[in-house]
Amino acid sequence: MIKSINQVYSIIRPSLADTRLPIVIDSPHSGTDYPFNSGIIAPSEALRTTWDAFVDELWSIAPPLGAPLLSARFPRAYIDPNRAPEDIDQAMLDEPWPTPLTPSAACLRGMGLIRLNALPGVPMYAGKVSAAEVRYRLSQYYMPYHSALKTLLDDAHEKFGHVWHINCHSMKSVGNAMNVDSGVARPDIVISDRNGTSANPAFTEWAAAQFDALGYKVQINSPYQGGHIVHHYGMPTQHRHSVQIEIKRGVYMDERNAEKAEGFEQLQRDLETFVTALAGYAQQKMKEK
Numbered sequence: 001m002i003k004s005i006n007q008v009y010s011i012i013r014p015s016l017a018d019t020r021l022p023i024v025i026d027s028p029h030s031g032t033d034y035p036f037n038s039g040i041i042a043p044s045e046a047l048r049t050t051w052d053a054f055v056d057e058l059w060s061i062a063p064p065l066g067a068p069l070l071s072a073r074f075p076r077a078y079i080d081p082n083r084a085p086e087d088i089d090q091a092m093l094d095e096p097w098p099t100p101l102t103p104s105a106a107c108l109r110g111m112g113l114i115r116l117n118a119l120p121g122v123p124m125y126a127g128k129v130s131a132a133e134v135r136y137r138l139s140q141y142y143m144p145y146h147s148a149l150k151t152l153l154d155d156a157h158e159k160f161g162h163v164w165h166i167n168c169h170s171m172k173s174v175g176n177a178m179n180v181d182s183g184v185a186r187p188d189i190v191i192s193d194r195n196g197t198s199a200n201p202a203f204t205e206w207a208a209a210q211f212d213a214l215g216y217k218v219q220i221n222s223p224y225q226g227g228h229i230v231h232h233y234g235m236p237t238q239h240r241h242s243v244q245i246e247i248k249r250g251v252y253m254d255e256r257n258a259e260k261a262e263g264f265e266q267l268q269r270d271l272e273t274f275v276t277a278l279a280g281y282a283q284q285k286m287k288e289k
């Protein structure tokens with residue numbers, strides 16, 4: 001196993017001679033290291049709820065099976081790699097952004113590239129955010145993360161002619177007022193492919209069926225359809241399949257105390273079963289080509 005680590009991300013991968021699976025795993029919301037002088041005033045308990053707790057650890061089963069795992073080390077509440085770089089609300093900034101901005105619906109709920117609120121009614125900043133600061137976060141954190149992800153995906157695609165990319169997240173057991181499904185209890189797992197455009201929908205169905213067979217309640221493209229990362233990298237006509245997998249935190253952790261709970265090890269074993277099955281699925285699909 002080889003581990004590369006810097007201030008932006010860590011990559012754990014099988015030894016170079018042993019990258020034997022056309023599978024890439026990424027965990028963009030696993031970071032907890034807030035850079036110095038970020039201007040963030042939200043209390044740490046509120047910030048902690050924005051963290052995809054233990055997701056990188058859950059999926060650390062993948063490298064020993066032959067697939068690299070990329071994990072962000074900076075928090076998504078600092079800058080969110082799962083948003084487009086233009087997904088900014090101009091009203092948050094101290095000066096006009098020089099190029100056109102396209103704030104998404106999530107951004108207007110406070111969850112864009114730069115987060116407005118940690119939780120409903122809990123602001124991230126005391127005032128406006130400097131545009132220069134946003135440019136710094138883009139160039140020093142966002143871009144390097146994307147560049148590392150693109151390299152892993154391109155390397156796998158070049159070697160195998162295909163890549164299956166799992167973009168990993170966790171979700172609160174019940175959505176809050178900043179979420180599209182406020183107040184609704186969520187299923188155990190949500191798998192999304194931008195409504196069949198970031199992966200072959202048959203692959204998404206296959207993935208959902210694996211978790212269903214393991215006893216999880218699974219939904220596809222509801223309440224999430226997938227974020228910027230799967231949208232940006234998934235190109236199923238070029239044998240590049242990207243799906244987003246959200247796991248409900250109540251399955252594996254105590255959300256109040258942000259601690260692992262009893263279900264953690266079972267879930268980790270089930271993810272190992274899933275990645276093993278995915279390796280077989282990928283071999284089969286590559287033969288059919």
Ligand SMILES: [Zn+2]
Pocket residue numbers: 029052168169170
């Ligand atoms: Zn996430």
